[in-house]
Amino acid sequence: MKNNKLSIFLRGLIAENPVLVLVLGTCPTLAQTGSVIAALGMGIAATIVLLCSNMVISALRKVIPDVVRIPCYIVVIAGFVTVVQLLMHAYLPDLYEMMGVYLALIVVNCIILGRAEMFARKNGVIDSALDGLGMGLGFLIALLAMATIREVFGAGSFAGITIPFLVNYRLPILTQAPGGFLVFGILIAIINKIGPKKGEGKRRQVSCEGCPSAAFCKKVTCTEVTELAAEISEQALEAEGKEADENGNG
Amino acid sequence: MTKKNIMPAVVLGAICLVVAVLLAVVNMLTAPIIAANAEAKIQASLMEVMDGATGFDEITVSGAPSTVTRVYAEKEGRGYVIILETSTSYTGGENMTVSVGISAEGKITGAKVTAYSESKDMGKESYPRSFVGLNQSEAASVDTVSGVTYSSAAFKAVINDAFLAVKAAEISKADPDERTAAALLGVESATEITDSVTLTEPLMRVWYAAGRGFAVLSATKNDYDPTVTDTEVFTAVGLDGKVIDIHIKTWVHGEGTTFTPEFEDSFAGLDGAGVDGVDVITGSTGTSNKVKNSVKAALELVNSGIYEMISSALFGTGALTEVEGLTLTDPVKRVWSCAGGYLVYTSTKHDYDPTLTDTELLVMVEDSGKIKGIHIMTWVHGEGTTYNPEFEAAFGGLGADGVDGVDAITGSTGTSTKVKNSVKAAIGAASDAECERVKALIEDTLGESVGVVRASLGGVVKFIYQTSDGYVAYTATKHDYSPTLTDTELLVSVDNGGKIKEVKILTWVHGEGTTFTPEFEAAFGGLGADGVDGVDTITGSTGTSNKVKNSVKAALASIEEVKGGE
Structure with missing residues (x-):
């Protein structure tokens, strides 16, 4: 049981990483990974929303009728996103400014509604919490990895701190949209190579x-x-x- | 309706309610903090957009555009900072807040976007920087940012709104009477010249607007209770000396009758004689007549001294004395002598419509021959372009040879050239007037007629005249520490042999009150240029004595030059 709980948590980090394996939440991934700070903010905000919404939806799974489950999930998710937004606006105004419109767009992030639909409505509160936490941290790790590459090699800085040597040899395209797609594609390729082979597993199951x-x-x-x-x-x-x-x- | 149909709605409704309550609580806790953060950011932006500002006072402005949320005036008059909010999106809503600093000269000192939530960055730091140092028309020609058209266009629009807010602030700053005066004259602002004009009752205050005329406020007291002001009337008088419009500010009548708009309108276009023909309000003959008398008093004031009023206000000339007997050539129309120099009025006609006056100037020329200032009373341009205060100011301190170097107004080269030619003509007219004055002085002093040989208002030697047996030079020097004060004036009579006949000191100003002696004047008699240095100075007035000696030497040299030229 303990292994099961651990596996639920760990699944979201690498094996079923929502960004690099499941390819969900691409919009904030590309938009917020130009800077490590923004990526960190987005990752933490999404994790908090994922954790809270998974727990609430799991807790209410037997109460919410099937016919209105999606609207109910969206109301819950939107509520948590708004709470995070208000708290960030009050206590972290600079980060709030940096994240701009993408903070509110967490409401329509596929990862959150996807996990609510795929996992939280079928499992208990603890398991849903672990799943949310795992998926959220996986999202955060993926964002940080991309942001580190893009900011260090694209802007010659890390978290806003200039790197003396690299700043003279940076590749500005990495901080722009084409560079974002490039880095994203390369990371997916790397994960596909080193991660568990999907094809083999499926074949073994036949x-x-x-x-x-x-x-x-x-x-x-x-x-x-x-x-x-x-x-x-x-x-x-x-x-x-x-x-x-x-x-x-x- | 079965339970199966109702339950989904109930559950959804309950979830919405709980979420709404949660959000309300969080909002209640965070709203004050968010508001305080936003306020702190705006306050920080005030100093950022206006370098060198010492502090700001928030002011109330009426008539500002709807995007303006707050207006701050810099405490030492450096300008204003305007806070504006606008929408950048298709759907409206306020999602961009901007702070704009505008200097007292009407140029942008800084601009900062303090709130911006669009996904595409228009260059929040760099784009506002491109507006710094620009005036309203220059800012309007800055390009928007490709790919972020809505946001950058919204930013440009609020920059323009900031300029409009500054204009509204300037108007609001004016006292109510000044605003009324400006409105009557049909201008945005008018200059009060009350202190430069001698007013008698019932006249109280006077304003002037270039190209339009004067607004005069008069007030009359009640016949039975002198503590009660029963009429206050604004009269706008044009430069043609006729009424533009009147506004009755106060009308107190014992029996409660009041005036009609038709009564006010009936004064338009009238001169003094015409005002007498205006019908009184039935039942308010006395009060109506008070209004008419106020209007006539205003007309009389303006017609008695338009130019004196304007020049006193702008150049500090004080009383004017018209110079008679001077031969004037176009565009010079009138010349007055005044404290410190001469005031010259010029007027030019339109090239294609000779009935239309297209420029009218007042030029104040100092004793030194330099321009103290010019005032453009009328500027008529076919395409509506106008001059700016910098154009007028560019003439200050110039002599006749410097006027051609003043840049013309773009798009108004012809009219600008007319102004420049008028200024040069004014300098020439002032020189002629001074020359005639000195000639009259010499003729009075020497008792003989003289002819003008050389007239130049520059340098120590001002004019040289020819007498029956030689020449007379008029010299004048300025005080070393007060350059507007003439401290010595001499008449130096020289015979045809180049020897001094007489030196007459007309003006000797010495700081400690010492004066010259007749012996000092007489000591120059019979000397040539090389003998002047040998004249003893007055004890205690070495400086002024030396000025006299140097003036005499300069006069001798100039006369020799004149003789050599003949």
């Missing part, structure tokens, strides 16, 4: 159990079934050919 041809072919793998089917076809064709010859001669 077996003769449940296959309608299992009783007929009595083979271990579908590859052998395919070869057998081809052999049978050839034999059938040869048989047809011989019969035609005999009829022609006769």
